[in-house]
Amino acid sequence: MGKIEWAMWANEQALASGLILLTGGIVGVAGQFRGWQFAAYGVAAGVFVCLLEYPRGKRSKGTSVERTGQYCFTVCVKSFGPLTRNYYVRAFLHAALCVPGGFMLATVLGCVCLGISSLIYLGAAIHGEQWMPILPQKEQTRKPVGESIKNPPQNPPPRPPAELRRKRVEDLEGAAYVNPIAVTAND
Amino acid sequence: RAAFVVWMGINIFLFVWFYFFYDLGDQFFYTRHLLGSALAWARAPAAVLNFNCMLILLPVCRNLLSLLRGSFMCCGRTMRKQLDKNLSFHKLVAYMIGLMTAVHMIAHLLNVEWYNNSRRGVYDGLSTALSNLEDAGNTTYLNPIRSTDTPTYFVFTTIAGLTGVIITLALILIITSSMEVIRRSYFEVFWYTHHLFIIFFAGLVFHGAGRIVRSQQTTDPPHNFTFCKDRFEEWGRIPECPVPQFAGGFPQTWMWVIGPMILYVFERLLRFIRYTQKVTYRKIVIRPSKVLELQLVKSGFKMEVGQYVFLNCPAISQLEWHPFTMTSAPEEDFFSVHIRSAGDWTQKLINMVEELPEGAQGPKMGVDGPFGTASEDVFDYEVSMLVGAGIGVTPFASILKSIWYKFKDSNPKLRTRKIYFYWLCRETHAFEWFADLLQVLEREMEERGMGDFLTYKLYLTGWDQSHTAHVMVHFDADTDVVTGLKQKTHYGRPNWDKEFEQVRKENPTSVVGTFLCGPAALAKVLEKKCAKYSDVDPRKTKFYFNKENF
Numbered sequence: 001m002g003k004i005e006w007a008m009w010a011n012e013q014a015l016a017s018g019l020i021l022l023t024g025g026i027v028g029v030a031g032q033f034r035g036w037q038f039a040a041y042g043v044a045a046g047v048f049v050c051l052l053e054y055p056r057g058k059r060s061k062g063t064s065v066e067r068t069g070q071y072c073f074t075v076c077v078k079s080f081g082p083l084t085r086n087y088y089v090r091a092f093l094h095a096a097l098c099v100p101g102g103f104m105l106a107t108v109l110g111c112v113c114l115g116i117s118s119l120i121y122l123g124a125a126i127h128g129e130q131w132m133p134i135l136p137q138k139e140q141t142r143k144p145v146g147e148s149i150k151n152p153p154q155n156p157p158p159r160p161p162a163e164l165r166r167k168r169v170e171d172l173e174g175a176a177y178v179n180p181i182a183v184t185a186n187d
Numbered sequence: 188r189a190a191f192v193v194w195m196g197i198n199i200f201l202f203v204w205f206y207f208f209y210d211l212g213d214q215f216f217y218t219r220h221l222l223g224s225a226l227a228w229a230r231a232p233a234a235v236l237n238f239n240c241m242l243i244l245l246p247v248c249r250n251l252l253s254l255l256r257g258s259f260m261c262c263g264r265t266m267r268k269q270l271d272k273n274l275s276f277h278k279l280v281a282y283m284i285g286l287m288t289a290v291h292m293i294a295h296l297l298n299v300e301w302y303n304n305s306r307r308g309v310y311d312g313l314s315t316a317l318s319n320l321e322d323a324g325n326t327t328y329l330n331p332i333r334s335t336d337t338p339t340y341f342v343f344t345t346i347a348g349l350t351g352v353i354i355t356l357a358l359i360l361i362i363t364s365s366m367e368v369i370r371r372s373y374f375e376v377f378w379y380t381h382h383l384f385i386i387f388f389a390g391l392v393f394h395g396a397g398r399i400v401r402s403q404q405t406t407d408p409p410h411n412f413t414f415c416k417d418r419f420e421e422w423g424r425i426p427e428c429p430v431p432q433f434a435g436g437f438p439q440t441w442m443w444v445i446g447p448m449i450l451y452v453f454e455r456l457l458r459f460i461r462y463t464q465k466v467t468y469r470k471i472v473i474r475p476s477k478v479l480e481l482q483l484v485k486s487g488f489k490m491e492v493g494q495y496v497f498l499n500c501p502a503i504s505q506l507e508w509h510p511f512t513m514t515s516a517p518e519e520d521f522f523s524v525h526i527r528s529a530g531d532w533t534q535k536l537i538n539m540v541e542e543l544p545e546g547a548q549g550p551k552m553g554v555d556g557p558f559g560t561a562s563e564d565v566f567d568y569e570v571s572m573l574v575g576a577g578i579g580v581t582p583f584a585s586i587l588k589s590i591w592y593k594f595k596d597s598n599p600k601l602r603t604r605k606i607y608f609y610w611l612c613r614e615t616h617a618f619e620w621f622a623d624l625l626q627v628l629e630r631e632m633e634e635r636g637m638g639d640f641l642t643y644k645l646y647l648t649g650w651d652q653s654h655t656a657h658v659m660v661h662f663d664a665d666t667d668v669v670t671g672l673k674q675k676t677h678y679g680r681p682n683w684d685k686e687f688e689q690v691r692k693e694n695p696t697s698v699v700g701t702f703l704c705g706p707a708a709l710a711k712v713l714e715k716k717c718a719k720y721s722d723v724d725p726r727k728t729k730f731y732f733n734k735e736n737f
Contacts (some may be wrong), residue, residue, distance in 0.1 A: 004373045005373070009376055012364070012366050013359075013363045065368055
C-alpha cells in the first residue's frame with residue numbers, strides 16, 4: 001500500500017474525460033445539434049486532452065506501468081518542460097478547457113468529468129507531485145575489468161615435487177587433501 | 188464458459204427484443220415520429236442495463252455465495268480461481284454496464300435534441316402538432332419538453348435527466364478508480380470511490396420516475412394513427428380522430444435491482460458482524476523461510492478441511508481483506524494459517540509479529556469465513572492418492588492432519604486405510620513447515636507401527652547441478668538431505684505411469700480416490716491415468732479422479 005499518488009488517478013480520470021468530451025462532441029456535430037460549435041470544440045479539446053494524458057507519468061515509488069505505445073507521446077509531452085511537468089498548470093488547463101463544454105448538453109458530461117480531474121490534479125500539485133517521463137533504461141555499462149587481467153602469471157605456483165604430493169598410505173592424516181573414496185595402496 | 192454464453196445470450200435477447208418492441212410497436216408510432224429509431228436505441232440498452240445492474244452486486248456477496256455453493260474450493264490456486272471467477276464476472280458485467288450506458292446516453296442525447304427541435308416547430312406539421320399536445324384538462328402530452336428552453340435545461344430539471352447525469356458521473360468515477368493501476372497501488376482510493384455505487388443505485392431506482400417515455404393509449408373512440416397521422420389539424424374535430432392520449436411507462440428498474448440490493452446489505456452486515464467477533468491468538472510461530480504460522484481462536488468458528496478465511500488487520504490496512512487457506516484440521520480447537528511474504532500486507536504482518544515479545548498477543552485481527560464447502564469425499568476412499576503441487580500443498584496440511592486425527596479416534600467416517608501423497612514443487616523453500624508436518628506424522632505413524640499408512644514422495648521439479656552434487660555426496664544418509672524425511676526426494680516430475688502401476692500393484696482390489704490441488708494441465712493428465720489404470724473387472728483396482736474437488 002504505497003502512499004497515494006493522486007496524479008495517477010487524475011490521469012485516468014482526465015483520459016476518460018477526454019474520451020467522453022470527444023464522443024459527446026462527435027455526437028453533437030454529427031447530429032447537427034443546436035450549438036454544434038461547442039460540440040466541435042469538444043472534439044478538438046477532447047483530442048487534445050487525450051494526447052496530453054495518454055503517456056503515464058513515472059511513479060515516485062514503485063514500478064510504473066506504461067500504456068501501450070506511449071513512448072512517442074512521452075517524448076512530445078516531455079518537450080513542453082515545466083508546462084507539462086507541473087500539475088498546477090494541468091489543473092488550471094483542464095479547468096479552463098472544460099468550461100466551454102458546459103454550454104451544450106452533449107459535452108456537459110465531458111465538462112464535469114474534466115472538471116473533476118482538474119480538482120484531483122490540484123490535489124496532486126498541492127502534494128508536490130510532478131510528471132516525470134518514463135524513459136527506457138540506459139544500457140548499464142559493464143564495469144571495466146581491471147588492468148591486471150592483461151598480465152597472467154608466467155610461472156606455476158610453487159609446490160613440492162609430484163612424488164611428495166601424492167598421498168601415502170602410511171600417512172593419510174598428513175596429506176594435503178581428502179579423498180571421497182577410501183585410499184588403497186597399489187598392489 | 189457456459190455461464191458466459193448464457194449471460195451473453197440473455198443480453199443479446201434483451202437488446203433485440205426491446206429494440207423491436209420500441210421500434211415496431213404501434214403505441215410508439217407517434218413517439219417514433221418525433222424520435223426515429225433513437226427511441227429504440229435508447230430503450231434496448233436500458234433493458235440490458237436493468238439486467239446487468241441486477242447481476243453486478245451478486246458476485247461480490249462472498250458470504251452468501253459460500254452458503255449457496257456446494258462446490259469444493261480448496262487450494263490457493265483453485266480458491267483464487269474461484270474468487271477470481273467471481274471478480275472477473277463482476278468486471279465483465281461492469282464493462283457491459285459501461286458500454287450500454289454509453290449507447291443509452293448517446294441515443295438520449297439525440298432524443299432530447301429532437302424533442303427540443305419538435306417543440307420549436309423545426310420539423311413537419313405532425314411533429315409540431317404532437318409536440319403541442321398539452322398536459323392539461325383532457326389532453327396528455329407526448330413531448331416531455333414543455334418549453335423552448337435548451338436541452339441542457341431540460342436534462343437538469345427532470346428526474347430522469349438529473350439522475351442520469353449524476354449516476355453516469357458516479358459510474359465514470361468508479362471505473363477510473365478501478366483501473367488496475369489504481370486498484371493495486373492505492374486500494375483506499377479504489378474502495379472508497381467504489382462506494383459511489385450507493386449513489387448509482389439510488390439514482391437508478393428513481394431514474395424512470397418521471398415517466399417521460401410516452402406511448403399512445405387506447406381512446407374511446409379509438410384513434411387510428413395510420414388514418415389520422417395526416418389529419419393532425421382535424422384531431423378532436425372529426426369522429427375518427429379524437430385527440431390522441433399518451434402516458435408514460437411504469438418505472439421498472441427497481442423491480443430488477445431491489446432483490447440484489449437487499450442481499451448486498453445483508454452481505455455487508457454479515458461481514459461486519461464477523462469482523463467484530465473477537466479473535467485471539469493461541470500461538471504464533473515463525474517458521475523457516477519467514478513463514479508465519481498463526482493459530483487463532485474465535486468462538487463459534489467451525490471449519491472443514493481445506494477451507495479458507497479472509498483476514499483483516501486494521502493496524503496494517505483498515506480495508507484490505509486477504510484470503511488464506513487454513514492449515515489446521517477441524518478436530519483441533521483452533522484454526523491456523525501459514526502466511527508467507529507475498530506482498531506488502533503479508534510482509535508488514537510478518538515484520539510486526541517478529542517484533543512482538545514472547546507470548547504476547549498478536550495485532551487485532553478480523554476473520555471472515557470460513558469459505559468453500561469442503562467435500563467429505565476425501566475420507567470415503569479406502570485408498571487415496573493425494574497430489575499437491577506448489578502452493579496447492581497447503582490444504583493438504585489440513586486434510587492429512589484431519590485424516591490422522593480421525594484415524595486415531597477411530598472415526599467411522601474415515602474409510603481410508605492407505606494414503607499416497609505426492610508433493611510436487613519447484614523448491615521446498617517456504618514449505619519447510621509442511622515437511623515438518625510430514626515428519627511429525629511419519630514419527631507418530633511409526634510409533635503405532637503404522638509406517639505404511641502414509642507413503643509420500645516429494646518431487647523437486649526445479650532441481651539443478653548443485654542439487655545433484657549435494658545428493659550424490661550424501662547418498663548414504665538415512666534421511667533425505669532436502670527434507671530430513673525418511674522417504675527420499677525425487678527430482679523432476681513424477682512418472683505417473685509408474686506411480687499408478689505401483690498403487691495398483693499394492694492395492695489389487697481397492698477403490699482409489701485421486702485428489703489434486705494444482706494446475707489444470709496436471710488434472711487432465713491424472714484423469715487420463717485414472718481411466719487408463721482402472722480395471723473393468725469390479726474386483727480389481729479402480730481409480731476415481733475427483734474433478735470438481737480441489
